Amino acid sequence: MDGFDFSPLFRSTIGFDRLFRLLDATSRVDGASPGYPPYNIEKTGEDAYRLTMAVAGFSPSELDVTVQENTLLVTGKAQKEEEKKSGNGYLHRGIARRAFERRFSLADHMKVTGAKLDNCMLHVDLVHEVPEAAKPRTIAIGTNGEPVQPKVNGAEGGLTAKQS
Numbered sequence: 001m002d003g004f005d006f007s008p009l010f011r012s013t014i015g016f017d018r019l020f021r022l023l024d025a026t027s028r029v030d031g032a033s034p035g036y037p038p039y040n041i042e043k044t045g046e047d048a049y050r051l052t053m054a055v056a057g058f059s060p061s062e063l064d065v066t067v068q069e070n071t072l073l074v075t076g077k078a079q080k081e082e083e084k085k086s087g088n089g090y091l092h093r094g095i096a097r098r099a100f101e102r103r104f105s106l107a108d109h110m111k112v113t114g115a116k117l118d119n120c121m122l123h124v125d126l127v128h129e130v131p132e133a134a135k136p137r138t139i140a141i142g143t144n145g146e147p148v149q150p151k152v153n154g155a156e157g158g159l160t161a162k163q164s
Helices: 017-027
Strands: 039-043 048-054 063-068 071-076 100-105 110-118 121-128 148-152 159-163
Touching: 048 071, 063 110, 063 121, 071 121
Parallel strands: none
Antiparallel strands: 039 048, 048 121, 063 071, 071 100, 110 121, 148 159
8 A cells, every 4th residue: 555545534624635645745755865965853942943954065055945835945956076187086985965855844834034054064943933813713602693793903903703
């Protein structure tokens, strides 16, 4: 069995199709160097995270960090080094400088706050910022078939429900 069948869950869930696609995509094996470059994901605060990648041999100009929709893309493209004409060169080259592309699926409302290269480690800081409109709010329930009319608060700009 290559994957999971999520069709029974579609009968009782609404709006989770993105989650099911994400689970399906992560269950597939990535054949293109799944372990290169190595990385850590750590939680640095209540809503803060840090992605750390070991990118020995890469300069900041050879690395690219891009966020598009809910995907963080980190790419590295090593520039060709000129062979030394004097006969000096590598006898053994054990530090891999091959090109790479790593994709990370981000949760909704994740924001990249910065990236820095320090001691051959690329650090990408992220924070989870839920906007006020997406935070839970209480809805009043009307009686006698009368719907509750939302009322806009002037100072805060938020909605409150007031029965007519």
